[in-house]
Amino acid sequence: MQDQIKLFSPATVANLACGFDVLGMALDSVGDEMIIKKSKNKGISISKIVGQDLPIEATKNVAGVAALELYKELEVDYGFEIQIFKNIKPGSGIGSSAASAAGAVWGMNELLGKPFSPNELVAFAMEGERLASGNAHADNVAPALFGGFTLVRSYKPLEVIKLACPEELYAVVIHPQIELKTADSRKILKPTISLRDGVTHWGNVGGLVAGLYTNNYKLIGDCLKDVIAEPQRADLIPHYYELKHQVIKSGALGVGISGSGPSIFALTKGKKIAKGVAKTMQTVYQNIGVDFDIHISKVNQKGIYKID
Amino acid sequence: MQDQIKLFSPATVANLACGFDVLGMALDSVGDEMIIKKSKNKGISISKIVGQDLPIEATKNVAGVAALELYKELEVDYGFEIQIFKNIKPGSGIGSSAASAAGAVWGMNELLGKPFSPNELVAFAMEGERLASGNAHADNVAPALFGGFTLVRSYKPLEVIKLACPEELYAVVIHPQIELKTADSRKILKPTISLRDGVTHWGNVGGLVAGLYTNNYKLIGDCLKDVIAEPQRADLIPHYYELKHQVIKSGALGVGISGSGPSIFALTKGKKIAKGVAKTMQTVYQNIGVDFDIHISKVNQKGIYKID
Structure with missing residues (x-):
């Protein structure tokens, strides 16, 4: 199994005017890059943040919080190290926190052999959103993880639907x-x-x-x-x-x-x-x-x- | 051009739980039957109502009111006569007034050579709904006229979308x-x-x-x-x-x-x-x-x- 992965996590547009809190869409030309590595040290650490001045302590960083939420579900004798290359400006309204949170848990899931479903990854990443905005919403993390257009049909239980997307x-x-x-x-x-x-x-x-x-x-x-x-x-x-x-x-x-x-x-x-x-x-x-x-x-x- | 038409106008289910005032669906096993005839006398007359005790005066009958709304748009030297065979009970909640109102304008449009679009027919038929309930809603007349599942996306301007419908x-x-x-x-x-x-x-x-x-x-x-x-x-x-x-x-x-x-x-x-x-x-x-x-x-x- 691979020990590290480098990934692109897209910026996203939530709400899409009519779909407050339920609709979202992923962009292709802007997003964060991240490296997720297995680490001998248990737990989650953030070893590098490039491009923005953000908290490096895992419990205070959206990617760290999402990663910890997934990590809680594991019984392993190792941990994960996260490097974040921020290209999305925080506070811009195109899912900056969602990209980092979703990227962290997606990368960990890949390294673990994909034990978690996309819906489960959305739930973990939502905890990053809770840290960022006080509200564990899914309308940015869902399109970041699924791509295309997504509909968060229900929160209890959490259910995300990937919709069709016209080519042009x-x-x-x-x-x-x-x-x-x-x-x-x-x-x-x-x-x-x-x-x-x-x-x-x-x-x-x-x-x-x-x-x-x-x-x-x-x-x-x-x-x-x-x-x-x-x-x-x-x-x-x-x-x-x-x-x-x-x-x-x-x-x-x-x-x-x-x-x-x-x-x-x-x-x-x-x-x-x-x-x-x-x-x-x-x-x-x-x-x-x-x-x-x-x-x-x-x-x-x-x-x-x-x-x- | 034909001078009379006999038609089936379906009962309909509006709202469909989540889609208050916008969604509707047409049934196949229950509906009104109607005969619409061209008549030498100008205007709209209702010559027969079978199955229910409803007003025969055109201005007090949902089919008559819808028909008059369409008739206003015409410049013709003849009129229309309507016969209604009610199989849908008024007040049942499956679009009884909508079936009669939609049937009347659909039948007239056929006899006239289809000058009006389906959306225009919906608008005429809505006037029957206004008489029936005080509210010119389209969520029953739309599926009656279009069939299948319909979405009344907008009232101003009126826009009805016919949705897909799974076979089973x-x-x-x-x-x-x-x-x-x-x-x-x-x-x-x-x-x-x-x-x-x-x-x-x-x-x-x-x-x-x-x-x-x-x-x-x-x-x-x-x-x-x-x-x-x-x-x-x-x-x-x-x-x-x-x-x-x-x-x-x-x-x-x-x-x-x-x-x-x-x-x-x-x-x-x-x-x-x-x-x-x-x-x-x-x-x-x-x-x-x-x-x-x-x-x-x-x-x-x-x-x-x-x-x-």
């Missing part, structure tokens, strides 16, 4: 360089919604899933509607509605807040339109003088994978 | 002979829900749609969950939870209230289990002394159709 679907994500913590962004959400808004959301989730299975790009875009979180969170993101308006004019299928923000995502049919959308986003934020990163990515179909 | 899916519907008006059953619903319950519903709607496209019968059943309307409406239906419990034990994939009740529906994989479920329903209601009708039906794939 591209995502463009812009990350304005402002700080916005998931925990704070969740706090502003009212705990109740109108039944009418609920109906709008489950109508759109149903339509989005139908669109994914039938390669209906227009339908997918039409369903990217958020009448619950977007009106409450848009003010936290610079010029959100202006950007959205311009991006739709540039041919995007739909636009929404990525996870709890501040990143904004758009879906497009094909790479050419994706490039145009990225240019539009860039122009809007350059004009208002906000720093940003932009990612153009095909949807990642396979989730976390081994690299050399 | 059967429905069993029991109608306890108690009166329950849609308007009353809607009135008891609270106008707000918790965000948490909303998430549960859109997770299940997404899962149900995925199950329909992937022939995943277990998933379809698991998604038939209602944490919003069922807890508020179950008390209106005799021994609802007991019946549900027994029906699940008999092998049904899932159970829910049909529309706003009082009918209860179950889905099964295959006819054999459907028959067993029907027997279980029968036993429960015989034991408590409630009169009932039971329908066992394959899902109707084609919606309203011409008969001889």
Whole structure:
């Protein structure tokens, strides 16, 4: 059995406008890299973090906490060492904590000979999310682990469904360089919604899933509607509605807040339109003088994978 | 062009547990029959209603109101005469008003050479629903017109999506002979829900749609969950939870209230289990002394159709 593995763990877009807390999608052009090694020392240690200033103590690091959650299930006389090469900025809203947490447990599972199911890995990785945001949600760790589009159908019991994904679907994500913590962004959400808004959301989730299975790009875009979180969170993101308006004019299928923000995502049919959308986003934020990163990515179909 | 048409318009199950106001399904073994004729007299007249005591005046009859809505769009020097052979009991919760309203406009559209799209027919038929329940909902008229499973993704603009439907899916519907008006059953619903319950519903709607496209019968059943309307409406239906419990034990994939009740529906994989479920329903209601009708039906794939 191999003793170490190097892996790529993708950034992810959660919620996808209509599917608050249940839908997510994996990106391909941005993600963390990690090395997971078996170690003579029992327990979990983090030996290296490159690219970001994050806690190296396992119990205070999202990857460490997820790894410890899996490790609790084992009876072994060895441990695991984790190295993290962060390419996803924490607080960006594209699943930075999820990528590291999911990568840690995926890598350990590979080294152990895959004793755990993908659903079990999601449950371990969710503990990393609990550390990051106070809420053990699965809408980023699920697409990181499964790839493509995922639906967290149920938490009790935990059940993740990997949905279909049309070939030509591209995502463009812009990350304005402002700080916005998931925990704070969740706090502003009212705990109740109108039944009418609920109906709008489950109508759109149903339509989005139908669109994914039938390669209906227009339908997918039409369903990217958020009448619950977007009106409450848009003010936290610079010029959100202006950007959205311009991006739709540039041919995007739909636009929404990525996870709890501040990143904004758009879906497009094909790479050419994706490039145009990225240019539009860039122009809007350059004009208002906000720093940003932009990612153009095909949807990642396979989730976390081994690299050399 | 033909001058008259005889048609079958199916009973329908709306909501399907998780999809309040958006999902619906058509039955095959029960429905109204109607004859629609061109008439020298302008306007809409109802010349015959067999099987139920319902208003014959067009403006007071759901079929008449729907027909008038379509007729308003025409510039013709003739009218239409409608005959209705009611097999669906009003107030049963399986789309009695929807079948008549949808049948009327579908038949007229056929006689006119199909100038209107299915979505336009849904909009006309919804006016019949407004008369019946005070609310122009589409979750019964849509499956009556399209057949199979339908999703009313949006009302403004109106957009109905016909979903996939696995071949072996059967429905069993029991109608306890108690009166329950849609308007009353809607009135008891609270106008707000918790965000948490909303998430549960859109997770299940997404899962149900995925199950329909992937022939995943277990998933379809698991998604038939209602944490919003069922807890508020179950008390209106005799021994609802007991019946549900027994029906699940008999092998049904899932159970829910049909529309706003009082009918209860179950889905099964295959006819054999459907028959067993029907027997279980029968036993429960015989034991408590409630009169009932039971329908066992394959899902109707084609919606309203011409008969001889």
